[in-house]
Amino acid sequence: MKRNRSMVVAFALPGTLLFVLTMVYPIVRTVFMSFFAIQEITDSVDKWKFNGIGNYISLMKNSLYQASWINLAKIFVIGGVITLGVSLLLAVILKNGVRGRGFFQAAIYLPNVISAVAMATMWIQYIFNPSYGFMTKFFSALHLDSLAQIQWLGGDYKFWALLISYCFGMIGHFMLIWISGIERIGIDYYEAAAIDGANKVKQFFYITLPLLKGIFRTNIIMWSISVSGFFIWSKLFSPISADTSTVVPMVYMYDKLFGAENVDEIRRDAGIAAAVGVMLCLFIVFIFTVVNRLIKDDDLEF
Amino acid sequence: MWKKNKEKSVNPFNLKKELALAPGYLVLMAWVGFTAVILIWVIAASLSTTGDIFRGTIFEFSSGLHFENYSRVWVASNVSVYFMNSLLYAVVSCALLILICAPYSYVLQRFKFPGSGAIKTMLAATTGVPVIMVIIPLYMIIARAGLLRNEISNRIVLIALFVATKIPYTTIFLMAYFENISRSYEEAAAIDGCHPIKAFWKIVFPMAQGGLITVTIFNFVNVWNEYFLSLLFVNSEKLRPVALGLFSMINGMQYSGDWCGLFAAVIIVFLPTFILYVALSKYIVGGLTGGVKG
Numbered sequence: 001m002k003r004n005r006s007m008v009v010a011f012a013l014p015g016t017l018l019f020v021l022t023m024v025y026p027i028v029r030t031v032f033m034s035f036f037a038i039q040e041i042t043d044s045v046d047k048w049k050f051n052g053i054g055n056y057i058s059l060m061k062n063s064l065y066q067a068s069w070i071n072l073a074k075i076f077v078i079g080g081v082i083t084l085g086v087s088l089l090l091a092v093i094l095k096n097g098v099r100g101r102g103f104f105q106a107a108i109y110l111p112n113v114i115s116a117v118a119m120a121t122m123w124i125q126y127i128f129n130p131s132y133g134f135m136t137k138f139f140s141a142l143h144l145d146s147l148a149q150i151q152w153l154g155g156d157y158k159f160w161a162l163l164i165s166y167c168f169g170m171i172g173h174f175m176l177i178w179i180s181g182i183e184r185i186g187i188d189y190y191e192a193a194a195i196d197g198a199n200k201v202k203q204f205f206y207i208t209l210p211l212l213k214g215i216f217r218t219n220i221i222m223w224s225i226s227v228s229g230f231f232i233w234s235k236l237f238s239p240i241s242a243d244t245s246t247v248v249p250m251v252y253m254y255d256k257l258f259g260a261e262n263v264d265e266i267r268r269d270a271g272i273a274a275a276v277g278v279m280l281c282l283f284i285v286f287i288f289t290v291v292n293r294l295i296k297d298d299d300l301e302f
Numbered sequence: 303m304w305k306k307n308k309e310k311s312v313n314p315f316n317l318k319k320e321l322a323l324a325p326g327y328l329v330l331m332a333w334v335g336f337t338a339v340i341l342i343w344v345i346a347a348s349l350s351t352t353g354d355i356f357r358g359t360i361f362e363f364s365s366g367l368h369f370e371n372y373s374r375v376w377v378a379s380n381v382s383v384y385f386m387n388s389l390l391y392a393v394v395s396c397a398l399l400i401l402i403c404a405p406y407s408y409v410l411q412r413f414k415f416p417g418s419g420a421i422k423t424m425l426a427a428t429t430g431v432p433v434i435m436v437i438i439p440l441y442m443i444i445a446r447a448g449l450l451r452n453e454i455s456n457r458i459v460l461i462a463l464f465v466a467t468k469i470p471y472t473t474i475f476l477m478a479y480f481e482n483i484s485r486s487y488e489e490a491a492a493i494d495g496c497h498p499i500k501a502f503w504k505i506v507f508p509m510a511q512g513g514l515i516t517v518t519i520f521n522f523v524n525v526w527n528e529y530f531l532s533l534l535f536v537n538s539e540k541l542r543p544v545a546l547g548l549f550s551m552i553n554g555m556q557y558s559g560d561w562c563g564l565f566a567a568v569i570i571v572f573l574p575t576f577i578l579y580v581a582l583s584k585y586i587v588g589g590l591t592g593g594v595k596g
Contacts, residue, residue: 003498012410012421018469019421019424019470021466022440022469023431023436023466024428026436030435030439033439041445090330093326093330104333105587106579106580107333107334108333110576110579115526115544115545117545118548122568126340126347132355132356229432232530250432270438270442276434280432
């Protein structure tokens with residue numbers, strides 16, 4: 001057993017050290033920093049000024065920050081309904097015995113392995129382009145001129161363009177997770193239901209959906225984690241400066257950390273940036289708690 | 303890759319059944335068709351001219367196929383530099399992650415030692431913590447130590463960050479694989495007098511191959527496409543990875559006006575992970591659907 005002990009030490013030490021130094025310690029320090037006013041990110045600790053919950057209060061009062069949370073809430077709720085709903089639909093279709101399932105599955109998952117910058121470039125420079133873009137060409141070919149004239153990248157439509165393109169990429173990932181859940185439901189449930197005369201729609205609502213409760217819970221929590229890290233898509237849709245229609249907390253935090261080129265309103269403060277991070281964490285914890293309360297495990301064995 | 307597919311095609315063709323599935327086929331075809339349209343259009347645009355893109359005549363190739371778009375952005379727009387940087391970061395990070403996390407994950411799964419329970423809980427919890435919770439203090443320490451002023455130390459910092467931020471995910475992921483490997487192999491090795499460290503690398507590690515490949519693909523794709531950490535920690539144009547390089551190209555587009563070049567760069571960035579995906583998609587799909595607990 002002595003030899004095992006030497007192995008445990010040799011194997012566990014590097015990983016634990018790295019993990020504590022680069023994850024645990026910084027997380028604790030970020031929480032600590034969120035209560036201080038820190039003008040420059042590189043300021044030494046003696047220059048920090050204790051600010052209590054002042055950072056949080058000034059954040060709440062800031063209109064751009066409010067806008068960033070409204071956008072995040074919209075992405076979480078509307079984007080969540082679209083992403084989880086469409087991915088479940090695709091999963092059910094794929095599990096209903098269509099031919100070429102492997103191919104469809106792989107093709108729908110594909111956007112997840114592509115760089116978000118490359119994906120967003122395709123959407124912005126091609127799909128939504130007002131002169132030669134897909135949307136314009138597609139709707140004018142159908143003679144739906146009012147739809148063809150929509151300026152996707154300007155004003156009111158920019159947020160929706162952002163949301164659609166983001167969800168399109170995420171759907172494949174959630175679809176695979178739904179599929180793995182459906183695969184664990186025994187075929188005999190469906191056979192028994194079919195004998196009793198339940199059609200596919202009824203089977204879906206009375207067998208598939210209730211038995212997917214656990215996966216549903218996991219997916220909502222995973223969606224909240226993905227959404228809280230929302231950054232690059234917003235940056236690509238508004239590359240120059242944060243824009244109220246597309247700003248999200250991560251973008252606001254980045255500007256607070258390094259300053260924005262042309263937003264006077266944003267004064268650099270690393271303490272406030274840390275507070276944004278803490279609030280994003282609290283958002284995930286909140287969703288986690290609510291989802292675990294609402295969707296209870298009811299010991300269904302299958 | 304098409305194993306499931308083959309099982310299905312053994313089923314005899316049944317017109318009534320296929321007709322019932324028609325709406326499903328329609329949705330899938332529309333979805334995949336849309337994806338294909340985007341890709342085909344971008345590939346065609348990358349081989350045409352900026353003039354053709356704006357006239358909407360990219361599929362005519364009236365002046366031939368412009369492969370020089372690729373060589374132009376590869377050399378003149380520094381895409382080759384970004385490409386090599388990303389390759390370096392991804393390969394080194396993936397190798398380090400396996401070297402650190404495979405043994406780590408193994409002892410966490412197999413043995414109880416003081417703090418092992420707490421470590422497991424914290425690892426699982428940090429997979430859900432947004433990366434901005436760690437980067438502010440890390441940036442503070444790294445910038446104050448002057449590590450971003452020198453090219454080599456800046457590269458080391460980047461790789462260290464890519465590794466550090468993926469340790470929780472990689473370790474947790476691999477634990478599920480080690481769980482499925484019977485202990486009897488190590489017990490037999492111990493009876494034969496083999497040191498447990500040697501037994502791990504010689505016996506258990508190769509048996510976990512499937513999990514190691516899967517997690518390496520995920521890590522490679524993640525590091526290749528990484529944007530946020532590099533945006534913060536890359537201090538020189540020479541060190542930019544592809545995502546950052548592409549982003550700076552897009553911002554420069556309004557001055558250079560080289561749209562066909564931009565699409566060529568998009569394809570160059572897209573290809574490595576796409577090829578990896580097509581070649582190894584069974585590991586990706588299997589890895590995602592195998593490890594999730596409801």
